[in-house]
Amino acid sequence: MKFRVTDLEELERRISALAEFVVEKIEDDVYFNHPCRNFAETDEALRIRRDSDGVTLTYKGSKIDPETKTRDEVKLKIDDFEKMKEILTKLGFRVSGRVVKKRRIYRDDEVTICIDWLEGLGNFVEIEIESEDVEGAKKKIFEYTEMLGLEREKSIRKSYLEMILDVADNNGEG
Amino acid sequence: MKFRVTDLEELERRISALAEFVVEKIEDDVYFNHPCRNFAETDEALRIRRDSDGVTLTYKGSKIDPETKTRDEVKLKIDDFEKMKEILTKLGFRVSGRVVKKRRIYRDDEVTICIDWLEGLGNFVEIEIESEDVEGAKKKIFEYTEMLGLEREKSIRKSYLEMILDVADNNGEG
Numbered sequence: 203m204k205f206r207v208t209d210l211e212e213l214e215r216r217i218s219a220l221a222e223f224v225v226e227k228i229e230d231d232v233y234f235n236h237p238c239r240n241f242a243e244t245d246e247a248l249r250i251r252r253d254s255d256g257v258t259l260t261y262k263g264s265k266i267d268p269e270t271k272t273r274d275e276v277k278l279k280i281d282d283f284e285k286m287k288e289i290l291t292k293l294g295f296r297v298s299g300r301v302v303k304k305r306r307i308y309r310d311d312e313v314t315i316c317i318d319w320l321e322g323l324g325n326f327v328e329i330e331i332e333s334e335d336v337e338g339a340k341k342k343i344f345e346y347t348e349m350l351g352l353e354r355e356k357s358i359r360k361s362y363l364e365m366i367l368d369v370a371d372n373n374g375e376g
Numbered sequence: 377m378k379f380r381v382t383d384l385e386e387l388e389r390r391i392s393a394l395a396e397f398v399v400e401k402i403e404d405d406v407y408f409n410h411p412c413r414n415f416a417e418t419d420e421a422l423r424i425r426r427d428s429d430g431v432t433l434t435y436k437g438s439k440i441d442p443e444t445k446t447r448d449e450v451k452l453k454i455d456d457f458e459k460m461k462e463i464l465t466k467l468g469f470r471v472s473g474r475v476v477k478k479r480r481i482y483r484d485d486e487v488t489i490c491i492d493w494l495e496g497l498g499n500f501v502e503i504e505i506e507s508e509d510v511e512g513a514k515k516k517i518f519e520y521t522e523m524l525g526l527e528r529e530k531s532i533r534k535s536y537l538e539m540i541l542d543v544a545d546n547n548g549e550g
Binding site (some may be wrong): 263288 | 412422451454
């Protein structure tokens with residue numbers, strides 16, 4: 203689940219009491235659209251991420267839960283950003299956008315809490331669980347939402363990519 | 377360039393005089409077809425290879441020289457065969473075939489000579505140069521062809537995948 207952050211200091215105080223700080227890093231993501239499917243319609247995503255851990259290729263399936271953004275996700279480490287991009291381009295995939303964010307990661311067991319800052323969009327908090335047990339994970343995320351004082355009904359379903367493309371559209375750049 | 381091997385012993389004797397033996401390994405290749413392009417028609421290929429060096433993703437463009445099988449090729453190391461296969465499958469790519477071969481690799485500077493053995497197909501020799509200088513590489517390959525006593529007009533343009541699919545077709549399995 204993702205929320206806009208209103209009081210960053212208070213939120214970080216609450217997170218620090220619940221979870222352990224892991225790392226702060228820059229994540230530089232490039233998203234691709236499919237040669238013969240419109241990911242904006244199918245609600246899928248294909249991404250190459252570069253950060254301090256290396257390069258990762260990630261596929262995200264369409265959301266299977268409306269509130270929590272639960273999705274199928276497959277990711278693997280790859281050796282080279284440019285070569286992966288070149289292969290995808292030769293296969294007809296097209297860059298649909300780029301998302302660069304500063305991310306502070308906290309962890310409590312299987313729960314990952316990220317405080318993200320994106321230029322032009324501001325601060326957000328994401329609560330994530332990687333699990334096969336969708337219902338259990340959902341319940342746990344709701345518990346954390348409450349403990350952090352976040353209002354479930356204010357959760358944001360849009361991806362950062364969609365938010366960035368919205369801003370570009372509104373500025374007449376899209 | 378690729379040739380069928382008639383006298384393996386004599387050929388290996390000649391290769392050993394020209395190039396240095398590097399390694400013998402099993403290469404296990406899975407090929408994919410595109411979700412909205414027929415690679416058999418566009419003469420492209422997308423492959424995940426597993427061998428003793430790890431896992432590699434390779435894209436091959438269509439042949440740009442009729443005789444030498446010269447192609448654009450982009451490859452990168454990846455972390456996990458099954459996850460790459462899963463991502464490709466979710467993107468609509470379909471397995472078109474599998475090629476397993478025993479390969480003995482020899483090298484002389486930028487020239488790579490491989491003696492391949494494939495079950496049901498027999499022994500082959502491949503001479504390969506990775507280079508931006510297509511004409512120079514072509515000339516060099518012809519020199520090696522001659523030194524190894526191979527007849528240029530007997531070079532095989534078909535890929536191992538095509539040869540395997542041909543055999544399957546003839547056996548009524550295709």
